[in-house]
Amino acid sequence: MTSALYLENYLDSLESLPTELERNFKLMRKLDDRAQTAMKSIDTHAKEYMKNLVTNKDSMTEEERKKRLHEIQVLFGKAKEYSDDKVQLAIQTYELVDKQIRRLDNDLARFEGEIQEKASSTRSKSEEAVVKKGRKKTKDAKTTGKKKQSPSSEDEARGGGGTAAQVSKKKKQKNAEVEESEKESGPATHPSDVLDMPVDPNEPTYCLCHQVSYGEMIGCDNPDCPIEWFHFACVGLTTKPKGKWFCPKCTQDRKKK
Numbered sequence: 001m002t003s004a005l006y007l008e009n010y011l012d013s014l015e016s017l018p019t020e021l022e023r024n025f026k027l028m029r030k031l032d033d034r035a036q037t038a039m040k041s042i043d044t045h046a047k048e049y050m051k052n053l054v055t056n057k058d059s060m061t062e063e064e065r066k067k068r069l070h071e072i073q074v075l076f077g078k079a080k081e082y083s084d085d086k087v088q089l090a091i092q093t094y095e096l097v098d099k100q101i102r103r104l105d106n107d108l109a110r111f112e113g114e115i116q117e118k119a120s121s122t123r124s125k126s127e128e129a130v131v132k133k134g135r136k137k138t139k140d141a142k143t144t145g146k147k148k149q150s151p152s153s154e155d156e157a158r159g160g161g162g163t164a165a166q167v168s169k170k171k172k173q174k175n176a177e178v179e180e181s182e183k184e185s186g187p188a189t190h191p192s193d194v195l196d197m198p199v200d201p202n203e204p205t206y207c208l209c210h211q212v213s214y215g216e217m218i219g220c221d222n223p224d225c226p227i228e229w230f231h232f233a234c235v236g237l238t239t240k241p242k243g244k245w246f247c248p249k250c251t252q253d254r255k256k257k
Contacts, residue, residue: 009107017096021093021097024089028093032082035082035083035086038078041075042075045072048068206228206229207227207229207231207235208248209231211231213229214231215231216232216237217230217232218240220246220247221246222246222250222253225246225247225249226249230247235247235248
């Protein structure tokens with residue numbers, strides 16, 4: 001329920017309240033006037049009775065005294081009745097107003113509860129959206145990592161429809177290019193020397209150390225090698241070996257066969 005609807009319902013319930021309060025206040029005023037009139041009449045009768053009792057003590061009979069006392073007693077009864085009615089009417093008026101106050105408090109409590117419930121629901125949805133977004137980013141990152149292409153001769157051979165011999169030939173050409181490049185650039189770099197180097201997260205990694213391409217590298221002559229390229233330092237080489245060279249993993253696989 002919206003705040004406007006709460007307010008509208010509450011104002012509808014208050015529509016008759018001013019009229020009822022005005023009626024009760026008028027009745028209380030009339031009752032108070034009647035009670036005050038009765039009290040004044042009691043004072044007058046009491047003064048007159050006391051005066052006659054002092055001045056005409058012997059001439060006032062017992063029956064006449066009882067009669068005047070009875071009249072004063074009746075006036076007291078009426079004054080008390082008017083006062084009791086006024087008190088009862090005041091209590092009813094108070095309860096009428098208190099009823100509306102209690103209803104207002106209940107409506108406010110319900111409205112605050114609904115607001116807190118909506119806020120909690122919104123917060124939960126927001127947290128769920130953040131979690132989903134984080135999972136999506138992780139999934140995208142994994143997908144991107146799988147799609148990274150390594151400069152493998154096998155992929156080139158598959159893309160161009162080349163044979164295993166062509167792949168091996170391309171690997172040798174790549175080895176020659178890498179070696180020539182390293183001769184021009186200087187001595188080989190050890191993996192420990194590049195740990196502090198800034199690495200592009202999108203750059204593919206090679207070798208047993210899963211690092212980017214650097215220094216002198218050698219390609220495995222096994223066309224099915226999953227890694228293909230290795231750093232000299234990681235496979236214990238200082239110079240390029242003569243003939244075909246197979247990485248440690250492929251060497252073990254060949255021995256098993």
